[in-house]
Amino acid sequence: MLDPRLAKDTIAAIATPPGDGGVGIVRISGSRSREIAEELFRAAKPAFTGLVPYRLHYGHILDSDGVELDDVLCAFMPGPKSVTGEDVVEINCHGGRAVLAAVLQEALDRGARLAERGEFTYRAFMNGRMDLSQAEAVAEMIHAPTKAAMHLAQVKLSGVLGAKIADLRARLEHLRAQLTVAVDFPDDEVECLAPEELIATSAEVRTEIDGLLAAVDRTRAWREGALAVLAGPVNAGKSSLMNALLGRTRAIVTDQPGTTRDYLEETVNLDGLTIRLADTAGMRRTDDVIEAAGLEMGRELMDRADLVLLLADGTLPLSDETLATAGSLDAAKTLVVLNKSDLATFDAKLGQPLADLGLEVMDVSAKTGARIDALCSRVRERILKGAGQPDPDEIAPNARQAAVLDEAAEELLGLEQDTAAGIPYDLLGVRLETACSTLSGITGEIASADVLNSIFDAFCIGK
Structure with a gap:
């Protein structure tokens, strides 16, 4: 400490x-x-x-x-x-x-x-x-998983976020000054602050805060990497697909069902986007306590995943487990991979019931590598969800900064609602003061020792 x-x-x-x-x-x-x-x-x-x-x-x-x-x-x-x-x-x-x-x-x-x-x-x-936002950017530069993440950290290291917060605070402080005058000199019509002006100015600042918060989700995959989970029944080819995506042998591939008992995780870079691949245990009914725990762990990973790659054997009718899993997944976060297209018994129509559920279906051969490049491209596109490359001047707050911004936005929304409800100006001043001091937590003008220690303790010794 x-x-x-x-x-x-x-x-x-x-x-x-x-x-x-x-x-x-x-x-x-x-x-x-x-x-x-x-x-x-x-x-x-x-x-x-x-x-x-x-x-x-x-x-x-x-x-x-x-x-x-x-x-x-x-x-x-x-x-x-x-x-x-x-x-x-x-x-x-x-x-x-x-x-x-x-x-x-x-x-x-x-x-x-x-x-x-x-x-x-x-x-x-x-x-x-x-300022504190620049100090955090130093750590983000060190741990940046991609060139895009490095650039996002560099933007904040240059002081752009601190300058933005300073501008928002200055506008709110000016509003506080006007509010103080309105409280101290209620009969002075020249200096009086109209409720409509107070609400409008607060809403403008809040809108800009919302824009910063939107950048958090928009750039998260670039800053932190994404999680793609391989799921499906035993022997569908999950381990083979993981090896094909990695371009090397990492997962054990055998004809024996249930080879993967919990999950394996590896990292792959898809054109600058870092993706953690998790190969989960094959879905099936089991009395094996260890395997059952692995299946539950896989379910939790699917819930957290940015994208689920649901594998199915394209030479066999869909299993009840596959259909049940498909029905429980969010179509926006699921991509069905119909494997074993290299075999003569492969039938693309076997994936139709999954397509009928609104799921996107792609056929590949994990064994020969057929359409693996196309799958990689599609995985990248689906995870980014149209976000594309970050804007060169994108300001992307980290998780702590986002929490502070969200708290300030909530305070301003409360200010606008209280103003519309006719709450006295002296009480509204408390809302404004809280919003200002909250924002200062991003740049560090007001920050507790616990906050500072939690930030700097995450650094390596020597930085």
Whole structure:
């Protein structure tokens, strides 16, 4: 948990992912960062007199006994124009785990403290280098599953969401000022705020909030990836289809029914869209406790899925389990895959009862790969539901921000209803004040310690 009382400490951490690599970075931030770095660093040039800001210096890191640990590039960035708003030093080492750990330990031995999760970004937020929405965008950039998700995070990192929220708040604060005047000077006809104007302004802001909330659903698949669940009776070819979609063998394929007892999950990228494929246990009546639990788990996955791929054997009449499952599924989230089109006994008409239920039906051969590319394209289209690529300037709030926006919108709707009902202006001011303070939770002007800790604790150490 981040403690504001420790904000004066000089902190250090490895800023690159764990593992072996060509380059690794040890980052130091705080008032003693330059002092600590210059104790560790010996420049290759004899004329070196100290770290010059914004310049890479080549040299070596020495341990306390004067033994060389690594040859490095060292950069010093003085505050407040640094990533954290404090003096920052970054030591570019070779990326071996032992090397980075040794360099970090030397920094700690000379007075730095090991950084907490997200503490570098937290300090950037506390020092005014970014607002809370930008800090969250840093984490979203790190975890972006696709290039589109990365771009959506970059838009927020640029400060567009913070600026939008600031504009909405400014309009509501202006409305609050007018409301205050109307309460304090009720007989002043020039300054009096008409109820119709109050309702109209609130509705305009709420409409813009609703637009931001609409972007949450519109971009969710790009930001978080989507879940596609393979369901169907035993031996319909779910595992074979999963392997065909992945382009490699992942699920075990046998003639023995019930091979998949619970579910397997793998990730596939369909033209920039990340999709989690879940291969569930084959649907059938069973007295096996473990298999029954797997079937129940599959049912729960289907309920949560963005798209259910309901498989059927195109050489056999539809089973009662398949028809029952099809009847319980949402047609908008279901795509029927009639498998085994490579066999002579395949009959596309066997899927007609499912088409009669309003379900889209496609025939494929998981074994030969026939029409698998067409299926991939259709899966992508169905999951995106016409959303297409995100707009270059799309502002896509995350789940926390969406909850805050929804709360503010509810408060404004209540304000409009109370105004229409003739509630006194002084009471309406409470509604406006609540809406304003709620919106400030997105950018962090008003945010509890619990909220801040929950956000920054999700970061990795070193960021």
